[in-house]
Amino acid sequence: MPDCSENYEKEISDGKNARNIKCKYCNSVILTPSTAAFTSFEFQLPLIRQSKINEQNPETENVSLFWAVTDMFTFQNVGFSNTVGNNKYLTCADCEAGPIGYHDLSNKMSYVALSRVIHS
Template sequence: MPVCSENYESEIAEGRNCRSVKCKFCGSVILSPSTATFASFEFQLPLIRQNKSNETEPETETVSFFWSVSDMYTFQNVGFSHTVGNNKYLACADCEAGPIGYHDLTNKTSFVALSRVQHS
């Protein structure tokens, strides 16, 4: 197992998560160390907190950094939403906060947004 440094930016350079990836809201473990690889691309992910006045079109933000997981059974505590287009959104299975990422049905890969989780 790789040696963890003070911050997770070094993990990005190494390409794998050195620490556990946890829910920001309840602290549940989502991914164990060394189970995901770093990926960088842009994706429009719905905001965790939505404005109730705009129920027809969810508000989104552009997310660029992800932990990529090729096998959905790698996750510790993650729930999958119903299908939306070619994706399923990921949420913490314990507190149901999310989306923390998404699962791409075309290539069967899941992506957890680094900005939506904590590392410890």
């Protein structure tokens, strides 16, 4: 089992999400069970709440635990931002909170940060 320092072990079953993945703010379902694979790597994701607005250099945090989604049509309620570099940021399609993750244009994979969503 990968290192899940924030007690996410119970959310992973056979390497996939065991339960629904929902928006922290409006409870909208983003992914249904067994539709995303657990992966771990380092990525600088912009903060959901910025202390100052600076579109050229947004404040970021280092995120390392993700749900990987191979097909963007797997999502239930996700919006995609305009392209920023080689990525598009993911938001909740219902309340527009985000970014909850990002879509990598080079490998066509989407990654949802475990710390930016709830599991139920």
